[in-house]
Amino acid sequence: MNWVRERAGLLAAVAVGGTLIVVVPVVAEIFALFELTLFLVLAILALSLAWVWGFGGILCFGQSVFFGLGGYTYAIAVINMGDSTVPLMLGILLPALLAGILGYFLFWQRISDVYLAVITLAVSLIFYYLTGASAGSEYRIGNALLGGYNGIPSVPPINVPGLPEHQVVYGDLYVLTAVMLAVIYGGLRGLLATDFGRVVVAVRENEERAQLLGYDVRTTKLTVFVIGGAIAGLSGVLFAAWGSYVSPNVFSMTFTAQIIVWVLVGGLGTLSGAVVGCVLVQAAMTWLGEAKLADTNLVLGAAFVVLVLFARRGLVPGTRSLLADLRGRVRSAP
Amino acid sequence: MDHALVVGLHLLHAMASLALVSVGLAVIFGMLRVINFAHGEFLMVGGYAFVLSAGAGLNLWVAMLVVAPAAVGALGFLVERFVIRHLHGDIIATILATWGLSLFLIGLAATVLGYHQQGVAPPFGTVQFGSYSIGIYTFFVMIVAIVTIVSLFVWLRWSRSGLLVRGAMQDPELAAALGADTRRLRTAMFVLGSALSGLAGAVLAPLAGVLPEIGATYVVKAFITVISGGATALTGTTLAAALFGFTSQAAAFLSRPVVGEVALLIVAIVLLRLLPTGITGRYFRKAL
Amino acid sequence: MTNPPLLETIALTKRFGGVTAIDRVDFRVEAGELRCLIGPNGAGKSTFFRCLTGQLRPTAGRVRFGGEDITGAATHAIARRGVAIKAQIPALFNGLSVAENVRLATWKAGGRAARTRKTDEILAVTGLSPLAARLAGSLPHGQRQWLELGLVMAGNPALMLLDEPTAGMTRQEVAQTAELVRSLAKERTVIVVEHDLQFIRMVAATVTVFHQGQILVEGPADAVMADQRVKEVYLGQPPTPGAC
Numbered sequence: 099m100n101w102v103r104e105r106a107g108l109l110a111a112v113a114v115g116g117t118l119i120v121v122v123p124v125v126a127e128i129f130a131l132f133e134l135t136l137f138l139v140l141a142i143l144a145l146s147l148a149w150v151w152g153f154g155g156i157l158c159f160g161q162s163v164f165f166g167l168g169g170y171t172y173a174i175a176v177i178n179m180g181d182s183t184v185p186l187m188l189g190i191l192l193p194a195l196l197a198g199i200l201g202y203f204l205f206w207q208r209i210s211d212v213y214l215a216v217i218t219l220a221v222s223l224i225f226y227y228l229t230g231a232s233a234g235s236e237y238r239i240g241n242a243l244l245g246g247y248n249g250i251p252s253v254p255p256i257n258v259p260g261l262p263e264h265q266v267v268y269g270d271l272y273v274l275t276a277v278m279l280a281v282i283y284g285g286l287r288g289l290l291a292t293d294f295g296r297v298v299v300a301v302r303e304n305e306e307r308a309q310l311l312g313y314d315v316r317t318t319k320l321t322v323f324v325i326g327g328a329i330a331g332l333s334g335v336l337f338a339a340w341g342s343y344v345s346p347n348v349f350s351m352t353f354t355a356q357i358i359v360w361v362l363v364g365g366l367g368t369l370s371g372a373v374v375g376c377v378l379v380q381a382a383m384t385w386l387g388e389a390k391l392a393d394t395n396l397v398l399g400a401a402f403v404v405l406v407l408f409a410r411r412g413l414v415p416g417t418r419s420l421l422a423d424l425r426g427r428v429r430s431a432p
Numbered sequence: 433m434d435h436a437l438v439v440g441l442h443l444l445h446a447m448a449s450l451a452l453v454s455v456g457l458a459v460i461f462g463m464l465r466v467i468n469f470a471h472g473e474f475l476m477v478g479g480y481a482f483v484l485s486a487g488a489g490l491n492l493w494v495a496m497l498v499v500a501p502a503a504v505g506a507l508g509f510l511v512e513r514f515v516i517r518h519l520h521g522d523i524i525a526t527i528l529a530t531w532g533l534s535l536f537l538i539g540l541a542a543t544v545l546g547y548h549q550q551g552v553a554p555p556f557g558t559v560q561f562g563s564y565s566i567g568i569y570t571f572f573v574m575i576v577a578i579v580t581i582v583s584l585f586v587w588l589r590w591s592r593s594g595l596l597v598r599g600a601m602q603d604p605e606l607a608a609a610l611g612a613d614t615r616r617l618r619t620a621m622f623v624l625g626s627a628l629s630g631l632a633g634a635v636l637a638p639l640a641g642v643l644p645e646i647g648a649t650y651v652v653k654a655f656i657t658v659i660s661g662g663a664t665a666l667t668g669t670t671l672a673a674a675l676f677g678f679t680s681q682a683a684a685f686l687s688r689p690v691v692g693e694v695a696l697l698i699v700a701i702v703l704l705r706l707l708p709t710g711i712t713g714r715y716f717r718k719a720l
Numbered sequence: 721m722t723n724p725p726l727l728e729t730i731a732l733t734k735r736f737g738g739v740t741a742i743d744r745v746d747f748r749v750e751a752g753e754l755r756c757l758i759g760p761n762g763a764g765k766s767t768f769f770r771c772l773t774g775q776l777r778p779t780a781g782r783v784r785f786g787g788e789d790i791t792g793a794a795t796h797a798i799a800r801r802g803v804a805i806k807a808q809i810p811a812l813f814n815g816l817s818v819a820e821n822v823r824l825a826t827w828k829a830g831g832r833a834a835r836t837r838k839t840d841e842i843l844a845v846t847g848l849s850p851l852a853a854r855l856a857g858s859l860p861h862g863q864r865q866w867l868e869l870g871l872v873m874a875g876n877p878a879l880m881l882l883d884e885p886t887a888g889m890t891r892q893e894v895a896q897t898a899e900l901v902r903s904l905a906k907e908r909t910v911i912v913v914e915h916d917l918q919f920i921r922m923v924a925a926t927v928t929v930f931h932q933g934q935i936l937v938e939g940p941a942d943a944v945m946a947d948q949r950v951k952e953v954y955l956g957q958p959p960t961p962g963a964c
Contacts, residue, residue, distance in 0.1 A: 203705060211523075212467075213704050216659050220697040223652055227697075231690040293827075293835075296816070300824050303813035310773060310811070311825050311875060312799035351648050355469070355531050362528050396539025402532025406525050407518055 111283070111370060119276040123269045131272050137380050138275045139336040141373045142282060144360040146329035148372035149286055151361060153295075154322035155302030157211045160218030161357050163225055164193035164327040166348035168334025170229065173253040173344045178240035182339070183259040189335035190328050197327025201320040219354065226349035249345025256339045266339075275336055279373070282329055286369055289325075298322055359402065365415040434562030439685060445570045447677030448577035449636060453650050454657040454669050455580055456629030462658050462665025463601050464621055466516055467523060469530040471654055472647025473537035474626055478504045478633025479642035480541065483550050492555060500634030501627040508626020512619050534647065541644035551641040569638060576635050580628065581670055588666065597621065656700045662710020671711050676700065724787040726751040726909050727772070727879055732781035734767055741767040743933035744781065751878075754905035756920050756941070757913045759930030760953060765913045766808055768930070769881050773805050774798040785879070802878035806871075806885055808913075810864040814857030818848050818867060821856050825874035838874060845900075846870040861888050869897075873904065880904065882912045886919055898922035917945070929953070 118138075123131060147161045168189040175185030200221065204214055233246025242250060255271070258264035266274055289295045301308045301318050309315050338344040347353060356379070364375025382401075386394040453475065460468050468474075481503035486495040511533065519525045556568035588594040600607035600614050608614045633642075640646065657676055661668020679699045684692025704710070725748040734742040742764045749755050757765050770776040772783060774795040783791045790798055813821050822839045829838040843849040846866040851859065856867060865885065872880055882901070886894045898919050904910055905923075914920055920927060920941055927944040929936040931953050937944055944950055 207705065209704070213659060216656055217701050217704055219652060220656060220701055224694050224697050227690050227693045231688075293823075293832075296820060296824055299816060300813045303815045304811055306775065306795075307811040307813060307871075308824075309795040310775075310799055310805055311871065312796050312827065313824075314794070314796045351652060359528065359531065362524065366524065393539035393543045395535040396543055399532045399534065399536025399539055403515060403529050403536065406529040406532065407515065 108287075115276070115280045115283075119273060119280065122276075123272050128268060131269060133384065135272045135275050135340055136337075137377045138272070138279050139333055139340055140360075140380060141376045142275075142279050142336065143330055143333035143357060144364070144372035144376035145279070145282055145286065145369060146326045146333065147357050148361050148364070148366075148369050149329070150322060150326035152367045152369075152372070153290065153298055153302060154319060154326070155305075156319060156323060156326075157215045158218045158323075158326070159215040159354055159358065160220075160222040161326070161330050162349055162354040163218070163222045164197060164330035165334040165337070165357075166222070166225060166229075166344070166346075167193045167196060168331030169338035169344040169348055170250070170334075171331075172335040173250045173338045174239050174242040174244075176254050177242040177250070177252075180254070181260065181262050182254065182256045186256060186335055189338075190331045193331030193334070194324050194328040197324045198320065201323040205316045205319045205323075219351075222349045222354055223351065226346050226351075229346040229349065245345075247346055249343060249347075251343055253338050253342045253344060255342060256336075271336075271340060275340075278332065278336070282332075283369060283373070294321075363402075363405065368415060371415065434564055437561055438564040438566055441566055441570060442685070443678055443681045444574055446681035447674045448574040449639075450653065450657060450677040451577045451581060451670055451673035452573070452632040452635060454654045454673055455577075455584070455666075456625045456627075456632060457654045457658050458661070458665040458669035459621055459625030459628060461655070462661065462669060463597075464618060464625070465521070466622070467526050467530065469527060469651065470511075470534035470537060470647075471629060472649070472651030473534045474504050474507065474629035474647075475633035475636070475650050476541065476642060476644065476647045477507055477537060478630030479637040479640075479646065480545065480550075481630065482634035482637050483552055483642050486552055487550075492552070496634045497631070501630040504630025504633070505623045505627035507630075508623045509619065511626070512622040516622065517615075517619075534651075538644045538647070545644070547644055549641045549643045552638050554638040567639075573635060573639070576631070580631070581666070584666060653696065656697070660700050660703050660710050662707070668711050675703075675711075723751065724784070725749060726753075726786060727911075728784040729772075730782045730784070732768070732771060732783060733779045734764075734771055734776060735779045740933055742771065742778075745933070745935060747928070747935065749879075749909055749911060751909055752905075753909050754901070754923060754925040755909075755911045756923070756925045756927045757911060757930060758915065758920070758927060758944075759936070763930040764933040765930050766883055767933075769805060769883055769911075769913065772798075772881060773803055799875070799877075802875075803881065804872040804875050804877035804879070805881040806868050806883060808883040808887070810861075810868040812856040812864060812867060812871070814855065816856060817853050818856055818859070819843065819852040821867060822848075822870050822874055825871040828875055842870045842874045845873070862893065865889065869900070876908075878908055880908060880910045882910065882914075884913055884915065886914065886916050891918075894919055895922065 122134065126134065143161065143165050146164070147158065150156050150158050150161065171192045172182075172185045172189035175188050176182050179185055200218070204217065209217070229244065230247045232244035233248065235243065237244040237246075244250065254265075256266045256274070258266065290299070297308065297313055297318055300311075301313065301315050305315050308318075334344075334348065337348070360376035360379055361372045362375070363379055364371025364373070379398075383394055383398060386392070386397055391397075456474065457468065457471050460466050460471070478500040482495050482500040485499045486492050490499065515529050515533065516526065519529060554567050554569035556572065558565040558567050588598060596607070596612055597617065599610075600612055600617050604614045607617075640649075653676075657672045658665065658669050660676070661670075661672040676696045676699060680692040680696035682692075683695035728748045729745055731744045731746060732742055733740065733744055745764075745768065747768075757768070759765055767776065771778045774790070774793055774797070777792050781791070782789055785798070785801060785803065788801075790801065813824065816824075819839060822842050823835060826835045826838040826842070829835045840849070843852055846869060848863065848867060848870065851863065856864070859867060865888070869882075869885060872882070885901070886897050889897065894916060899922075901910060901912060902923055912923070912925070924941060926939065927941050928938045929944060929947075929950055936953060937947050937950055939947075
């Protein structure tokens with residue numbers, strides 16, 4: 099019984115995850131499944147920021163850079179290569195590499211949080227302007243036209259490695275994405291339980307103390323950042339494959355802010371919160387957009403202001419302490 | 433010769449507009465340390481206040497120089513009183529709340545006015561330099577930027593209330609202990625910063641037009657300028673605006689506008705890497 | 721052929737803007753020594769410590785540790801060579817448990833099992849075993865002091881710098897700490913910044929007096945206490961210019 103109570107969170111995650119992966123594709127309609135796939139793709143992106151910011155303590159406002167780079171890399175490579183296996187790898191490796199270079203630039207000199215936020219934001223805007231300015235037939239990489247603000251259409255889907263005719267679409271893409279999400283969530287949880295994971299959190303808690311104990315804060319942060327970049331890249335690949343489309347909007351200020359909001363709504367410093375926050379916010383936005391009751395921005399904006407004023411810590415930590423509170427009350431009742 | 437003159441004027445104009453876009457944020461973020469993500473929307477509201485009241489038949493200059501700053505100042509008062517004050521300086525909460533506010537204002541503008549561009553033709557007409565013509569309004573933008581910054585500087589440097597503000601920004605507790613009402617002072621400064629943003633939005637509206645989403649084009653530039661300026665907000669912002677305005681306009685001339693935008697960002701990144709505490713973190717430490 | 725001193729500073733200087741916090745300090749400590757640094761507030765003791773750990777980069781002069789130059793090396797690199805510091809205000813990982821805090825400091829112990837053993841040992845020595853699962857941020861001040869001492873001990877450093885370890889402690893705790901410091905000093909070099917004269921007498925160390933960024937006197941505790949210049953510095957006679 100104790101064992102169950104201690105691992106309640108994990109068991110719940112396994113149960114929810116299992117249901118999502120196995121049951122949903124059977125019962126959901128194609129369109130709902132399509133929509134849900136997108137939420138899970140974005141949830142992977144949310145996880146990457148939850149990891150970098152919530153655990154690594156790196157206030158990165160440009161997580162969309164790695165997402166967008168992953169998407170563009172995949173799109174360009176798969177249009178040229180046909181088979182999706184290598185493009186998928188490149189879509190993870192290139193963002194990780196960029197994170198490495200950027201991280202070296204950022205962490206090898208003490209730069210405060212706000213500067214780091216602005217620099218990463220500036221990098222994403224650079225990508226936004228550059229990809230936006232790539233309209234015209236002279237901007238092509240191999241067979242792929244970059245297309246400026248119109249983006250790259252007709253991006254081929256992911257296929258079973260070596261078999262281009264076996265495409266992973268609809269239900270299969272949903273399962274692939276859900277499994278990826280579960281693997282990454284589990285992987286990050288596992289990583290946090292190791293000694294390295296403890297060092298990561300230690301650096302977030304007190305950088306100077308960590309240095310005084312002999313930990314190289316710079317390489318720790320760099321490692322965290324590169325892992326985060328790779329995960330965001332994967333999410334970008336799945337995004338491009340899902341919509342068979344990628345455009346400069348993935349680098350836009352609005353999208354970048356959206357990622358931050360998912361993580362904050364779910365609760366900074368949790369992984370599950372990022373997933374919950376992302377799915378809820380996206381579902382709310384989609385529903386508002388379809389219902390046309392009021393302007394999406396208007397409702398969402400008001401909701402955030404209210405949320406911050408009255409539920410500062412985010413949904414998951416807030417719910418957790420509420421549950422603990424209730425449990426305590428039940429126990430102390432005669 | 434004429435060409436050089438026109439290029440020079442464009443460079444000056446770019447510096448002046450960037451300074452105008454940033455000066456309200458220099459007060460709100462640079463001095464109060466409030467990360468106002470709705471800064472761009474404050475400019476947007478200023479632009480609409482001007483365009484709509486001028487469209488309703490109000491005198492153009494009253495609409496621009498009085499109505500717009502007053503409207504956004506009032507907005508700033510409400511925001512400070514009902515949102516910012518209750519966040520107690522929590523950075524993350526402030527980012528989220530002001531981002532929400534930004535969305536809310538965009539949505540509000542779109543619901544009431546629609547997602548299409550509105551504008552007022554720039555007054556004054558143009559002036560000829562040889563074969564080049566340039567809008568006289570360009571000079572007006574420069575004059576407004578200079579007058580705004582100089583009067584802020586003079587006020588902070590030489591007036592009693594300016595001294596009070598500087599003291600309270602340096603050490604709020606000490607100022608409070610000496611009898612200053614720092615809470616009211618913060619509200620007043622927030623309103624001032626908002627009003628300046630409203631003014632900037634109105635002054636730039638005849639050139640850029642107004643639409644609900646125009647804030648996004650201003651907000652990042654403004655933050656980069658203020659942050660690169662460093663600890664002494666006003667001097668730093670002015671210097672950074674000059675540097676970035678010059679760089680982006682020059683790059684835009686040599687190549688095309690998008691290169692100018694990118695050049696601004698790259699210069700900012702390199703600058704912050706070399707001077708992590710901004711321009712005035714290292715130099716001009718005794719300035720304002 | 722004598723061994724080089726464990727720690728040596730040569731004309732070490734640190735300036736902040738126009739203020740010289742440490743002024744050409746020549747200081748040496750032999751391996752196995754227990755040394756106390758005393759001096760009025762603002763004498764430069766904490767700044768001196770922070771230059772030794774690499775938290776501050778000296779303006780001029782050298783720092784040698786174990787015969788090698790470590791001036792300007794990264795903080796973590798100096799820590800890995802065996803220099804550990806307990807700061808004046810305890811610096812802990814507030815969001816982690818007491819046990820996790822200690823475990824983070826035990827990387828020298830070796831594998832997982834060895835680290836767990838070392839962690840338990842440190843928790844026992846510092847009397848924190850019953851609080852192992854508490855968040856460090858929720859500990860009262862006295863226990864924060866003990867926990868930070870535990871972190872410093874866990875790395876088994878060759879040189880231990882303790883900045884006012886007894887601040888805010890009761891008489892009895894001061895005696896306990898003095899006992900602990902004496903036993904620690906049996907296996908390593910310890911430098912302690914301390915104001916408490918009782919403590920200094922209990923550990924019976926050599927004393928170095930800092931004043932206005934320079935070394936004023938150095939010698940056995942009793943001789944230093946009796947020194948006229950030291951008395952003047954502590955009683956503020958003649959008045960020191962610029963002190964506030």
